[in-house]
Amino acid sequence: MSNVTVCARFRPRSSKELRDHRDGVCVRGIDAETFVFQDDKEDELTFTLDGVFYEDAPQAAVYEFLALPIMRDAVNAINGTIITYGQTGAGKTYSMEGPGIQDCDDHNKGLLPRVVDGMFGQISSSKDIANYTVKLSMVEIYMEKVRDLLDLSKGNIQIKETKTQGILLSGVTEVPVSDSAEALQHLCAGLANRAVGETQMNMSSSRSHCAYLFTIQQDSVKDKRVKTGKLILVDLAGSEKADKTGAEGRVLEEAKTINKSLSALGNVINALTSGSSSKVNHIPYRDSKLTRILQDALGGNSRMALLCCCSPSTSNASETLSTLRFGMRAKHIKASPRASEVKIARSQEEPSSVTKDEKCGRILEKMKERMSNEDIKMLEEVLIHEGIISSLDSMDEVETAYEDIVSKTIQSLQQAVEELQLKVKKLETEKKGIKEKALRNDEPGLVGKMSSFISSWERSVIEEVNEE
Numbered sequence: 001m002s003n004v005t006v007c008a009r010f011r012p013r014s015s016k017e018l019r020d021h022r023d024g025v026c027v028r029g030i031d032a033e034t035f036v037f038q039d040d041k042e043d044e045l046t047f048t049l050d051g052v053f054y055e056d057a058p059q060a061a062v063y064e065f066l067a068l069p070i071m072r073d074a075v076n077a078i079n080g081t082i083i084t085y086g087q088t089g090a091g092k093t094y095s096m097e098g099p100g101i102q103d104c105d106d107h108n109k110g111l112l113p114r115v116v117d118g119m120f121g122q123i124s125s126s127k128d129i130a131n132y133t134v135k136l137s138m139v140e141i142y143m144e145k146v147r148d149l150l151d152l153s154k155g156n157i158q159i160k161e162t163k164t165q166g167i168l169l170s171g172v173t174e175v176p177v178s179d180s181a182e183a184l185q186h187l188c189a190g191l192a193n194r195a196v197g198e199t200q201m202n203m204s205s206s207r208s209h210c211a212y213l214f215t216i217q218q219d220s221v222k223d224k225r226v227k228t229g230k231l232i233l234v235d236l237a238g239s240e241k242a243d244k245t246g247a248e249g250r251v252l253e254e255a256k257t258i259n260k261s262l263s264a265l266g267n268v269i270n271a272l273t274s275g276s277s278s279k280v281n282h283i284p285y286r287d288s289k290l291t292r293i294l295q296d297a298l299g300g301n302s303r304m305a306l307l308c309c310c311s312p313s314t315s316n317a318s319e320t321l322s323t324l325r326f327g328m329r330a331k332h333i334k335a336s337p338r339a340s341e342v343k344i345a346r347s348q349e350e351p352s353s354v355t356k357d358e359k360c361g362r363i364l365e366k367m368k369e370r371m372s373n374e375d376i377k378m379l380e381e382v383l384i385h386e387g388i389i390s391s392l393d394s395m396d397e398v399e400t401a402y403e404d405i406v407s408k409t410i411q412s413l414q415q416a417v418e419e420l421q422l423k424v425k426k427l428e429t430e431k432k433g434i435k436e437k438a439l440r441n442d443e444p445g446l447v448g449k450m451s452s453f454i455s456s457w458e459r460s461v462i463e464e465v466n467e468e
């Protein structure tokens with residue numbers, strides 16, 4: 001089990017911060033992993049993360065430590081996710097993209113162009129062992145809608161889940177890219193589309209999440225085996241609290257939606273890190289589009305790196321502290337990424353004797369064995385009503401949704417048992433108290449009456465617990 005890599009990056013102070021808070025720096029570096037942070041009350045807190053990058057850290061250092069190992073694994077079919085998190089203006093986009101995607105000098109290039117260069121570099125040095133196909137998608141999540149940045153006509157991409165491929169963006173544009181220059185060109189086009197959308201919708205990129213998705217498929221030259229790695233880079237919306245932005249009307253609604261999706265991310269991380277291993281812990285991935293897209297990454301089947309971007313200025317100390325706390329929490333997620341399922345290339349595959357209809361039929365049969373027709377109908381209605389699925393076209397969806405319902409049911413039953421156990425404990429304490437009181441009163445016959453009353457009461461409670 002390897003943990004998520006969590007790093008902090010402090011940008012240089014902006015001219016405004018230098019002007020307004022000349023000496024106000026809330027961070028003192030100790031070494032490459034540890035720093036001391038001074039909060040609003042001037043209390044000193046020591047943080048140790050996997051890495052910390054101070055204001056003079058070059059972009060290359062962030063890439064080599066945080067992204068390079070994940071990129072290498074993705075080319076070897078181990079899924080990876082790299083996320084930048086932090087308040088608006090903390091350096092997320094600078095870290096992710098640099099000052100620009102194309103035509104940027106080598107020194108300032110951000111993680112994204114470096115990942116693209118590194119990925120195609122590695123692919124070209126592995127050409128004798130496998131043929132690679134890389135596909136690129138780019139989406140923006142704004143007000144809980146997923147927009148295709150490579151085709152603006154697709155304004156509401158649906159998220160689906162399949163057993164074999166995990167989370168999928170249904171119908172999203174996937175452009176094949178054969179080298180670094182081609183990939184960067186599409187990324188630039190996507191970013192230009194993002195800017196067009198911003199103007200059309202009168203919004204700012206700091207209020208939406210942007211995800212860059214690479215699918216890297218390798219067909220082994222030797223045995224025609226096919227492996228696929230997914231690499232997702234996410235530049236999150238600003239994490240500042242809605243009330244701090246002083247926003248009103250629609251902008252306030254946007255801020256609340258961003259906060260909702262980022263707190264959904266926090267809740268997922270909390271659920272992943274606080275659940276006892278003996279319990280089936282419900283993870284609320286479905287609470288936001290962001291957590292749903294990141295489900296595979298957060299759920300463990302992916303390597304993950306989180307860059308907590310921070311301002312070093314005292315004026316931003318409280319936001320910086322909440323960014324760092326988020327990072328500390330994420331550090332406790334346990335990840336156990338595995339290489340994607342290996343399958344034989346289609347041309348070599350045995351012709352499948354099972355048609356899709358037959359497969360669906362078998363799944364339905366299996367479900368019918370466990371449930372009555374009425375139950376199945378009710379389940380369908382619940383799934384549609386709860387928005388878990390919109391129709392029952394895909395059997396994969398039905399299966400997943402069924403598992404989701406089962407897991408939710410187990411969780412609520414566990415909760416009910418816990419509540420009943422507490423109730424029993426409370427009643428036992430009360431019983432003890434009543435017994436003691438009766439003994440103290442020492443009335444002939446009363447103790448006998450009380451204890452037979454308590455015994456029958458006890459029996460009825462135990463029966464109630466057993467029934468529930």
Ligand SMILES: Nc1ncnc2c1ncn2[C@@H]1O[C@H](COP(=O)(O)OP(=O)(O)OP(=O)(O)O)[C@@H](O)[C@H]1O
Nearest residue numbers: 011012087088089090091092093094095206237238
């Ligand atoms: N490490 C750094 N070195 C130099 N300049 C930086 C660094 N990080 C950020 N900056 C500068 O700080 C400003 C804000 O950074 P950036 O736009 O990346 O913030 P952000 O977190 O992406 O904000 P938003 O949420 O609005 O997108 C930019 O002018 C950027 O060039």
